[in-house]
Amino acid sequence: MTNLVRSNFQAHPFHLVSPSPWPINSCGCLLALTTSIVLWMHAFINAQYFLNIALIVLISSMSLWFRDIISEATYYGNHTLAVQTGLNMGVGLFIVSEALFFLAIFWAFFHSAVLPNVAVGGLWPPRGIDSINPFELPLINTILLLSSGVTVTYAHHSLIQGERSGALYGLVLTVFLAFFFTYFQGVEYLVSSFTLADSIFGSCFYFGTGFHGLHVMIGTAFIAVGLWRVLAYHSTDHHHLGVESSILYWHFVDIVWLALFISIYYWGC
Known part of the structure; x- marks a missing residue:
């Protein structure tokens, strides 16, 4: 029990961010969004559908990312x-x-x-x-x-x-x-x-x-x-x-x- 307490003890006030899928997912969505915008501006077929999908997935990814940050700040007391x-x-x-x-x-x-x-x-x-x-x-x-x-x-x-x-x-x-x-x-x-x-x-x-x-x-x-x-x-x-x-x-x-x-x-x- 003593070893467990010592292993959980943190000697600094900073929050070490847990592994999260949302940063890399948001980067991929941003790449898809900018690419589809360029294709849509050049009148590629069905480019607008890819644009809408990329925008929806990006908003969803960022919302889930913000949800995790709000949990860290409000419920876990990490901030x-x-x-x-x-x-x-x-x-x-x-x-x-x-x-x-x-x-x-x-x-x-x-x-x-x-x-x-x-x-x-x-x-x-x-x-x-x-x-x-x-x-x-x-x-x-x-x-x-x-x-x-x-x-x-x-x-x-x-x-x-x-x-x-x-x-x-x-x-x-x-x-x-x-x-x-x-x-x-x-x-x-x-x-x-x-x-x-x-x-x-x-x-x-x-x-x-x-x-x-x-x-x-x-x-x-x-x-x-x-x-x-x-x-x-x-x-x-x-x-x-x-x-x-x-x-x-x-x-x-x-x-x-x-x-x-x-x-x-x-x-x-």
Whole structure:
């Protein structure tokens, strides 16, 4: 019995991750997803069916992976203070990498907008492109996204203070506002007079706003999972790393949108 206790004794506060099939399975699904997207773009027969299958299997694999992580954090108590510190650092580094990704997009935009070359007639926006009025749908989306930043901050402070109802209301309002932001972004794309293929202006516009829209959808799912965990009593006033990470990610999405609105929508048009 003494030997058994000693063998189970851990002299450090870090969690040693158990063997899991989900990382390699998710990698395979991502490879299948990207390959099927390329095939679908080139109009290969039945490529869309492979795309749908890869997407469904990827979502299932990631959901099961997240289930295991939630069990480790909530039921097994493996996420000690040292583990939470490392996870916070990982989320911070991930957001920094995303910021550098958007920096490349803004670099491409300003490189083309400040000194437009002869291929676009030396004008910005290029001749023949009717840019979107920033004080219509983009302004509405800005109000929606900034309002969601307020509601998610309210939810965060309510959770820290142990006010569960305030946290729930704040997260529900955040998801609600994020949904309408995505909806109006889709409407904007439908009524736009130019496409992705319309010179470097269209490429920069849709690349920047489209990838931001993708981040909004990911952030919405992130916050929705946090909402479910608060609802299921997984998150407490002193242990809510998942919800806090989603809120930090959402503030990053807000800041990127402000930069997009000022540079691409307002200054760029």
